[in-house]
Amino acid sequence: MTAAAIRGRVLSVASEAVPLVKTGGLADVAGALPGALTAQGWQVRTLLPAYRGLVAQLGQATEVWRSADLFGGPARVLAGTVDGDAVLLVDAPHLYDRAGGPYAADGRDHPDNPERFAALSWVAAELARGEGQDGWHADVLHAHDWQGGLAPTYLRMAEANVRSVLTVHNIAFQGIVPPNRLAALRLRPDDYHQGYLEYWGNISTLKAGLIAADAITTVSPTYADEIMRPEFGMGLEGVIAFRARAVQGILNGVDGTIWDPEHDPAIKAFSAARPAAKAENRARLIAEFGLADIAGPLAVIVSRMTHQKGIDLLADAIPSFVAQGGGLAVLGSGDPWLEEMMHGLAARLPGKVAVRIGYDEMLSHRMFAGADAVLVPSRFEPCGLTQMYGLRYGAVPVVAATGGLNDTVIPASPAALAAGAATGIAFHPVDALSLSQALRRLVQLYADRPAWTALQKRAMKADLGWAVAASAYSRLYDSLLAR
Numbered sequence: 001m002t003a004a005a006i007r008g009r010v011l012s013v014a015s016e017a018v019p020l021v022k023t024g025g026l027a028d029v030a031g032a033l034p035g036a037l038t039a040q041g042w043q044v045r046t047l048l049p050a051y052r053g054l055v056a057q058l059g060q061a062t063e064v065w066r067s068a069d070l071f072g073g074p075a076r077v078l079a080g081t082v083d084g085d086a087v088l089l090v091d092a093p094h095l096y097d098r099a100g101g102p103y104a105a106d107g108r109d110h111p112d113n114p115e116r117f118a119a120l121s122w123v124a125a126e127l128a129r130g131e132g133q134d135g136w137h138a139d140v141l142h143a144h145d146w147q148g149g150l151a152p153t154y155l156r157m158a159e160a161n162v163r164s165v166l167t168v169h170n171i172a173f174q175g176i177v178p179p180n181r182l183a184a185l186r187l188r189p190d191d192y193h194q195g196y197l198e199y200w201g202n203i204s205t206l207k208a209g210l211i212a213a214d215a216i217t218t219v220s221p222t223y224a225d226e227i228m229r230p231e232f233g234m235g236l237e238g239v240i241a242f243r244a245r246a247v248q249g250i251l252n253g254v255d256g257t258i259w260d261p262e263h264d265p266a267i268k269a270f271s272a273a274r275p276a277a278k279a280e281n282r283a284r285l286i287a288e289f290g291l292a293d294i295a296g297p298l299a300v301i302v303s304r305m306t307h308q309k310g311i312d313l314l315a316d317a318i319p320s321f322v323a324q325g326g327g328l329a330v331l332g333s334g335d336p337w338l339e340e341m342m343h344g345l346a347a348r349l350p351g352k353v354a355v356r357i358g359y360d361e362m363l364s365h366r367m368f369a370g371a372d373a374v375l376v377p378s379r380f381e382p383c384g385l386t387q388m389y390g391l392r393y394g395a396v397p398v399v400a401a402t403g404g405l406n407d408t409v410i411p412a413s414p415a416a417l418a419a420g421a422a423t424g425i426a427f428h429p430v431d432a433l434s435l436s437q438a439l440r441r442l443v444q445l446y447a448d449r450p451a452w453t454a455l456q457k458r459a460m461k462a463d464l465g466w467a468v469a470a471s472a473y474s475r476l477y478d479s480l481l482a483r
């Protein structure tokens with residue numbers, strides 16, 4: 001594309017992005033959206049921290065920015081490409097070159113996380129306003145979650161002519177920092193008040209972004225509405241309501257280059273038109289998890305094991321599901337008491353329930369491919385991705401009717417079934433009784449072979465590509481640039 005044809009320049013700043021580093025859905029989004037935006041005419045660069053080992057994955061890299069003191073040590077930004085996307089890494093060993101994950105080591109958060117991600121946001125603002133050695137500047141700085149939350153604030157402090165967007169992937173993580181770190185984060189004492197940086201006696205980098213960004217997005221329309229209520233806003237509902245006119249929900253897509261049952265090296269290929277091999281994937285999955293024969297639906301869960309995800313509801317709901325012929329394979333890790341609970345459930349229902357504790361991307365592909373259903377009983381879910389992978393792979397989603405789950409699954413009500421529109425099963429309220437009832441409906445539907453096959457096919461044909469979301473972001477960027 002020639003320079004003249006570029007619709008605008010976008011700098012995306014995130015703490016994780018596929019394929020370089022992933023702990024959750026944010027990485028899927030930050031990794032897939034740039035390509036979809038590029039296809040619609042935007043020039044996109046993605047800025048990430050150079051966590052240990054990442055620089056080597058950048059290939060031929062050039063330095064585009066340097067500083068003798070980035071929050072306590074020397075730093076530079078290296079530019080390269082990963083899978084065809086322009087990626088910038090903040091190489092600051094004192095902040096990012098360490099053992100453990102992006103946020104924690106040995107189960108404990110890195111104590112300097114506020115500085116680590118303030119530094120990332122600082123560099124984002126610098127590059128966006130053209131302070132890099134290559135003179136590149138952004139028209140739009142697109143920040144993600146609390147880790148990018150200070151980027152719009154730093155732009156504002158510099159009075160930069162760059163529009164900003166903050167995407168909230170999960171409002172539960174708010175970037176809370178004690179106020180005595182204000183100067184360390186290069187923030188202004190004058191901005192520390194209730195209407196801006198202050199949040200219940202602390203700084204919140206997410207709130208800072210919610211106030212300072214020109215536009216706010218969340219990853220589903222339902223979640224955008226929900227976070228204006230105390231049950232979902234988690235203390236920030238007032239701020240969201242205050243900025244209501246700047247808030248919109250844009251549903252995530254699925255990266256079809258990674259999640260496509262017709263071209264997935266991890267599984268035996270199948271599709272809606274040629275579903276036969278799905279049965280072989282199911283048999284392999286049963287064998288891999290050491291399950292006995294499962295006469296009814298085989299369900300899977302791939303999830304962080306936390307209260308948010310409703311994992312605790314399984315203890316009461318699964319025994320009756322198993323009694324009706326169902327089986328369950330679970331992959332995840334998280335809160336130790338939930339891991340224990342799942343081990344206990346598997347021990348009580350041998351051959352019918354099996355659990356793998358850990359993180360295993362390839363296994364997750366085999367699970368969606370082999371499953372009849374994927375369970376997502378989340379108490380809140382900004383968007384949720386596993387129900388979409390389930391749709392793609394013919395694992396019918398059984399979901400709590402909340403957030404993005406509500407926006408991606410057409411529940412099998414009698415009306416939706418009669419209209420030939422249903423793609424899954426939804427339940428509300430989010431409790432064990434509702435989940436049990438949903439699982440009973442799953443068993444009944446599964447037993448009605450023609451209805452089940454039709455449901456599964458429709459699920460696989462749902463349009464989940466990134467193009468729709470990229471169009472919505474494009475319209476948002478256009479509207480900001482027209483201001």
Ligand code: ADP
Pocket residue numbers: 023024025026028302303304331332333358359360361364383384385386
């Ligand atoms: P969240 O971001 O809240 O964890 P999402 O559903 O939006 O939830 O995204 C979770 C992502 O992480 C999905 O891509 C899911 O497949 C993946 N995932 C979660 N747990 C595991 C695991 N134990 N092994 C492999 N992939 C996992």
